[in-house]
Amino acid sequence: MSTETLAEPLSRAGPRRLGSLRLRLMLGVPLLSGLVVAVFEWSLGGFESLREGLARTGLLVLLLSAAQLLFVEALLLRPLRRLAAGCEAMESAPMPLTPAADLPASGLAAELDRIGHAMRRARGSLWQQDQDARELRRELAQQRHLLEQARSALDANQRELASLARTDALTGIANPRVFDEALRREFKRAQRQRGLLALAVLDLDQFKQFNLAHGSVVGDRALQRVAALLNERFKRDTDVVARLGGEEFVVLLPGFGMAEAQGVLELLRDELRALRLPDGQGSLTLSVGLAAASPAHPYLSAQALMQAADEALYIAKHAGRDRLSLAA
Template sequence: MSTDSLAEPLNHVSTRRLGSLRLRLTLAVPLLTAAIVAVFEWSLGNYESPAEGLARTAWLVLLLSAAQLILIEALLLRPLRRLAAGCEAMESAPVPLTPEAAVPTPGLAAELDRIGHAMLRARGSLWQQDQAARELRRELAQQRHLLQEAHSALEANQRELASLARIDALTGIANQRAFDEALRREFKRAQRLRGLLALAVLDLDQFKQFNLTHGTAVGDMALQRVASLLNERFKRDTDVVARLGGEEFVALLPGFGMAEAQGVLESLRDELRALRLPDGQGSLTLSVGLAAASPAHPYLSAQALLQAADEALYIAKHAGRDRLSLAA
């Protein structure tokens, strides 16, 4: 059977299919348009009578259907017809009998080459984009890791700064801010549990003169020795020793009454007298004001307890120094 005899049925099939498609579109488009226009027009309710509405709807359906069919013919059916004609032409072409006859025409070969080159360029572009995306993901992962490290370092610095904000830089013990927080906390706990709380304010006697005699460097080392002595003497987990500033220190002793705290502080004064100073010369003495809160002797506030200890220290200073005075 020849190729021409095969192409003829194919031509008829393609023509019948296009004709069938055109017929279905010609029937379906007006029906669908009529339904849409009817629903839209009747929803607006612009007509006084059904006859007027039907006439107006019919005209709209006719115009819209004609416009749609023209567009479908121009945009869909004509390209399909050309495509079918091209396929029919390719199908009706004679079958090559020799390898030389199988070589495509120069125009088709050039078109195939262009398509092949375009596909290669597209594949190369996709590969480059994939590599760029992978590189970007690696950079993002590195940046995320660096950001996490910076965040961890920042948190560590913040913790260190918070710790430094509560520690006296010279002596390494708590500063006044940390002491104020501990005093409020322990005072509330003693009130809630009806417990004991002793507070001692300690001041080195004539320390300004000591600095003038021995120098500020020796004076700083003496303050460090005193702070170390306080840490050694008051080393319970609940004890708090702090430097309020200059040569003034404070000791907060939860669970101690007046008698227990007085005994410990007298021993501390004796140890301070025996303390070996940095240059081996001179000596230091300590004046102490002591107040203690208890259920039998309560204070209205933590500030009132601190004020009572300050007043006792004032009495010890004016009574000749180097002594311990008890709050009334």
Template sequence: MSTESPDELPGRETRRLGSLRLRLTLALPLLNVLAVAAFEWSLGGDAPTPEGLARLAWLVLLLSAAQLLLVELWMLRPLRRLAAGCEAMESVPMPLTTDGEGAAPRLAVELDRIGHAMQRARDSLWQQEQAARELQRELTEQRQQLDQAQATLEANRRELASLERVDTLTGIANQRVFDEALRREFKRAQRQRGLLALAVLDLDQFRQFNETHGREAGDAALQRVAALLSTRFKRDTDLVARLGGEEFVALLPGFGMAEAQGVLESLREELRALRLPDGSSEQPLTVSIGLAAASPAHPYLSAQALLQAADEALYIAKHAGRDRLSLAA
């Protein structure tokens, strides 16, 4: 049986509320730190920087302050009002008189006062329950919004990663992918003493083509050329990419100069046969090609040296009249 006096009960309730406030003040920031850290980790971010840690600290601080304010408004304040009501009820003296005529009315008044106090307590508890449900509903909505935002960020990240490796106009690889593949295949050819052919292709008079037929016809021609390259070079090891503008490249592991020359001459004839734009009777769109090939008999010091040799061969093809294939020395 409790030995606390009635005067000690309000103070005990106040201490309990203070203890609850202290526990919430300590627990909410810790939970927010764990939630924010889990969210950042799910995004697959890099190692945290001082600026990133400072930003996370401010975010945790703001979230904790907002949550503590909500708890203070919707939970602790109603509890304080309830405790105050109980204190007021308990502080009302209960007369213990036994005189016949005055006892019954005073007892009825005290019972009525107790009933009103209990009704106020029930009302306060109901309001507290409603506030808790509202808080739970808002937290659920925030969690759903957070999950939706995370899903959107992940979709955007995948789309961005795809765009970083694909030319948006033609759908073939971009220069970043080509640079990685060139370094990789060059090292493999050196290690295995194998063959590696590299062709740089540039459409002839393409600026004049755009001025004559329009930008849309030029974009369509670039797409047709990319499709032709993808059809002609379709081995798993082949790579075709657009370097930018009207310049393309074909990386052909296992091909020597002679094999690559035959395929590229056929491709040049096929492009002329397309008679771009769309079977026009005018001078068709043509291509100039520079070809270089690394082999044990004709090695190159680096992948960049191989690419430079192909570029120089393309320069010769352009200045020799265009619409031709030039071989690196």
């Protein structure tokens, strides 16, 4: 069945419905008006007044009905008729057989196309912005990771620098700076508490010839073995073992007098002679200068105690080496 066949009953239904409505109004309005006028006349004078003014009542009903019909025609039926004509025109229009996209765009369709295109462009822009934001987040995460790595490396370097600032790079024991701080601290404590403090300066005999004979690599290993031996023998919390430089070491022994420190250092010299050096090459001996501060033998300063130990070491060296000399 074609679209035109379907539209014909629809186009005929509109005028028929309007004609039926007009007929009902032409019958109903006069009846209603007559009833209203009759009730009004009856309320004024009863049935006698109604019979006497019948002609007048009929004229009044006609005028009132005509006015109401004109009013309804103007306000209701004419708009309905125009609406029915519009519906009839729409229903009788042929249905398009091609898709709407193939037809020439009307003003509304063109506007809708522009809106759709703008929305697609906005979606594309939002998608691109989302991709850019994701890429930026990835780059920020990568930069944050690199920053964390750099911070960790910096912390490690700072710890290493702090360690290097307080330890000897070759042997791992304390360096001269740490020893000087400990000497000043322990000397003041010994003075305040009238306690004992022993200081020994140790020097490996003829170490330059040892290096020439065996090489600097073996010499460095020998120094490391000596430092390890010192750490093993002097491991109290208050003991301080340091390398002053080259083949010279120093030991600070709080609470030790001259006799106690001398006994420990003589054992150390014996252990050094028996020490197995790297690859079994060569042997080393040790010269020691020892000084001790006590209430019976005080020193004016920590530097004076250190100088006394140095002078004792000088005497041990010139007395033939491989010996311990006591400060006067």
